[in-house]
Amino acid sequence: MATVVTITVPKTGRQIKLPTGLFINNQFVASVDSKETIECINPATEKPICSVVAGSAKDIDVAVAAAREAFNTTWGKNVTGFERSRLLNKLADLMERDAQELAELEALNNGKPVRVARDFDVGDSVGCLRYYAGWADKIVGQTIEIDNKTKFAYTKHEPIGVCGQIIPWNYPIMMWAWKVAPALACGCTIVMKPSEYTPLTVLKLSELIVEAGFPPGVINTIPSLGSVGGAALTAHKGVDKIAFTGSTITGRKIMAAAAESNLKKVSLELGGKSPQLIFESANLDQAANWAALGILYNTGQDCTAGSRVYVQDTVYDKFIQILVIKAKQLVIGDGFDEATGGGPVVSKVQYDKIWSYIEAGKQQGAQCILGGEKRSGKGYYVDPTIFTNITPDMKIVQEEIFGPVLSVGRFSTEDEGIKLANSTTYGLGAGLHSNDANQCMRVSNALEAGTVWVNQYNLLYNNVPFGGKKQSGIGRELGSNALEEYTSVKAVQWNYGEKLDWPL
Ligand SMILES: NC(=O)C1=CN([C@@H]2O[C@H](COP(=O)(O)OP(=O)(O)OC[C@H]3O[C@@H](n4cnc5c(N)ncnc54)[C@H](O)[C@@H]3O)[C@@H](O)[C@H]2O)C=CC1
Ligand code: BAL
Numbered sequence: 157m158a159t160v161v162t163i164t165v166p167k168t169g170r171q172i173k174l175p176t177g178l179f180i181n182n183q184f185v186a187s188v189d190s191k192e193t194i195e196c197i198n199p200a201t202e203k204p205i206c207s208v209v210a211g212s213a214k215d216i217d218v219a220v221a222a223a224r225e226a227f228n229t230t231w232g233k234n235v236t237g238f239e240r241s242r243l244l245n246k247l248a249d250l251m252e253r254d255a256q257e258l259a260e261l262e263a264l265n266n267g268k269p270v271r272v273a274r275d276f277d278v279g280d281s282v283g284c285l286r287y288y289a290g291w292a293d294k295i296v297g298q299t300i301e302i303d304n305k306t307k308f309a310y311t312k313h314e315p316i317g318v319c320g321q322i323i324p325w326n327y328p329i330m331m332w333a334w335k336v337a338p339a340l341a342c343g344c345t346i347v348m349k350p351s352e353y354t355p356l357t358v359l360k361l362s363e364l365i366v367e368a369g370f371p372p373g374v375i376n377t378i379p380s381l382g383s384v385g386g387a388a389l390t391a392h393k394g395v396d397k398i399a400f401t402g403s404t405i406t407g408r409k410i411m412a413a414a415a416e417s418n419l420k421k422v423s424l425e426l427g428g429k430s431p432q433l434i435f436e437s438a439n440l441d442q443a444a445n446w447a448a449l450g451i452l453y454n455t456g457q458d459c460t461a462g463s464r465v466y467v468q469d470t471v472y473d474k475f476i477q478i479l480v481i482k483a484k485q486l487v488i489g490d491g492f493d494e495a496t497g498g499g500p501v502v503s504k505v506q507y508d509k510i511w512s513y514i515e516a517g518k519q520q521g522a523q524c525i526l527g528g529e530k531r532s533g534k535g536y537y538v539d540p541t542i543f544t545n546i547t548p549d550m551k552i553v554q555e556e557i558f559g560p561v562l563s564v565g566r567f568s569t570e571d572e573g574i575k576l577a578n579s580t581t582y583g584l585g586a587g588l589h590s591n592d593a594n595q596c597m598r599v600s601n602a603l604e605a606g607t608v609w610v611n612q613y614n615l616l617y618n619n620v621p622f623g624g625k626k627q628s629g630i631g632r633e634l635g636s637n638a639l640e641e642y643t644s645v646k647a648v649q650w651n652y653g654e655k656l657d658w659p660l
Contacts, residue, residue, distance in 0.1 A: 159184050161206045165260045167492035172261055172360070176208040178215055179362040179377040181222045182370070189214045194352050194379055199267035199500040199536045200491060208355050211378035213388035216347065219376040220394045223318040223345040226373030231345050232315055237293030240341055244289035247368040248282045254364070255279070258357055260492075262329055265356040267499040267536070268454060269491040273329070280618065281333035284634075287618040288337035291639060295342060306653030313643040315343030316421060317396030320389035322382075322410070323358075324402045325351035325502050326457040326558075332358050334633050335399050336375060342642035347395070348377045349386050351402075353503050355379035382406065393418045399641065401425040401459070404556075404582075404627050411630075423631030423641045425623060427556040428459050428584030431577035432613060433599065434467040434475055435570070438589035439611075444478040446613040447562075450587060452486050452540055453614055455498045456560035457506070459628075460585035462613055463557060465564045466576050472566045476544065479564070480526050483540040488560075500536040501559055507536035510559030517543045517552040522563070548579055556582070570595065574602045583625030587613040606632075 159177045164170070177184035192210040197203070211219075226232075251258065259274035268277070297311035319339050323331040328350060339346055350358040362377045378385050386406075390398050390413040397420055400410050404426040414420045432450055434443045450462025467475045488498040501507050514528055527541030541561045546553050553563050567573040577586060586605035590596050600608045606624045609615070616622055621635035631641050 159186070163206060163261070163264070165264060165492075167490075168260060170257065170260055172257060174206065174261070174356060175359055175363060176206065178209050178211050178219070178379070179359065179375075180215075180219050180373075181376070182366045182372040184362075187212055187215050188218060194355060194381075196265055196354075196356055197503065198264050199502055200534075202504075202534050202536070205264055205356070208359065208379050210352070211380035211385045213384060215378055215380070216385055216388040216392060219347045219378050220318060220389075220392055222373035222376055223347050224394055226371055227315070227318055227345040230371035231374050232317075232343055235343060237295060240343060241289045241292035243368055243370055244285050244292060244337065244340055247364060247370075248285035248289065250364040250368055251278060251285065251361070252282045255282070258329060258360060261360055262357045263491040263499070265354045266325060266328060266502055267491060269493075269496040269499050271494045271496070272454075277327055277330045280616075281330050284330075284333040284618045285337045288341035291338075291636065292341040295639060295643065297645070302649070307649065307651050309647050309649045312646045312648065313342075313639070314646050316642055316644045317344060318394060319344045319346050319642065320392065320395045320398045321346055321348045322386050322389065322398065322400045322402065323348070323350055325353040326454060326459075328354040329357050329361070331401050332361060338633075338638040339399070339642045340374070342639055344397070344642050345373060346375045347389060348375065349389055350377065350379055352379065352381050387413065390414060391417045395420055397421040397423075397642065399423045403427055407629070421641070423633070424629045425459065425631075425633060426584075426627065426629045428461065428582045428624065428628050429464060429554065429556055429580045430460050430462050430582070430585035430587070430605065431464040431466060431580075431603075432462045432587035433567075433573045433577055433589065434465065434471065435573070435588070435590035435592070435595060436468045436470045437591040437595070438471075439591065440471060440475050440478055442611070443589035444475060444482045446587065446589065446609075446611075447479055448482040448486065450613040451562040452483065452498060452560050455488070455501050455538065457501060457558050458614070460607065460614055461558070462585070462587055463562060464553060464577075465562060466567050466573050467564065468573070469566045469568050476525070476564065480542065483526055483542060486540060488537060488539060498560070501538055502536070504536060506558065507538065510538050510557055510561060513552055513555070513557045513559070513561060514541055517550065517561070517563075520550045520552070522546050522550060522552060527560075548576070554580065570599065574599060578602075578604045581627045584628035585609065585614070
């Protein structure tokens, strides 16, 4: 198959040349043993965009060997923090230069609006690369006095080695940046496996890696099915660490494969069923804005989607009225129109999954007060859908839907609200809206989540750590905490005088 295709973006007419091979040692290559391809579909039209090479387990071996060679020679402990910083900044500049093209490609492959992809996904990713470029020459250890006379120790935060990074389809560019930036800043090398649904922008970014000047083998990219390339990468004995974002079910498999192979370090950013509590003192108009953003941003395909909202009963009716108005205001449609706020969901699989939950909600007796009807025509569109009259045992209340489907319940006391919010196996995000500062402090302490948003929701910053509690994950991305995921602490204990009397 061709190793470069030209994609014409339907609405803008832009011609994008895209390499479709596996990216190993700074070159786009064919699979060593497979003729399999991945067909990429435009979710807005349901039409194919192009096909890319699907990597095999043997291709993962080749990529891991390339990453190991780079780690031992041009990268790892052989490259200065200043140089890592320079290259990361250069990569950020190139992404910024190509922001519109990357956003159009992301919109084609994922469905999200171009404006959102350009201003948030690419914009925040550029910021992420620059943030970790800033850290690359500031990774420092400690000096530890031992007896103040003849001995001391110092610690070195060494790059952990070859990292397998497996990312999902909901934020292809941003999840790429969250993973590669801290790994490169710490001196690790990478074998990246993008989602089989959205490999296109990650391949485009691979071109920028060459242009930025990264040595061959530092970052390798293998589009592949999860059960093939993902499984091979996780079970590989030459991989020192796996960083994963995706479903909890796949997270479990990854942890098991890591345990059974070489006990590689694992960080997991998994699913959620995140709650928002609306208290009677809250600014209801603002709380409704944040609740709408929480469930509708990225068409609900967000690990932190605020998919359960609980409202204090004294303001319940008023809040619902406002929320429905807000949800109706979001324009869902053509992602190439700058006014569009939400696009289709990513795939037929995801579309069918969301509709099966909407049907389950109706069957189990929840009341659908907005949406819940399919559109006619092409495209995997799901309109904002709100359920009330929910009970804790319903599937729509318990399980991650990953679509624009919100369950709204009510509570009377603060304790009851907290109990409802925490009644899930997940613990990724949570929100609370109240104008009582003491209440904000009490409730934020009580909510079981890696991130609690107070009087806001779903905003993430490159310098603030992000990750989950309970079954939402292990480890942290973003902030200085992410550096710990990619370094191994070595303690060097130094004796400059003590004599050992032997035998003991
Ligand atoms: N936390 C998050 O941000 C995400 C959560 N999800 C949740 O997962 C559900 C299913 O979506 P999927 O795309 O099927 O998620 P998934 O967890 O299977 O896919 C995520 C990544 O893992 C890879 N993968 C799949 N099986 C693997 C394996 N055995 N070993 C190693 N890697 C493997 C995939 O190829 C992809 O790159 C969604 O409906 C949503 O609820 C999906 C994507 C992102
Ligand atoms: N909300 C950003 C991370 C994610 O959905 O995976």
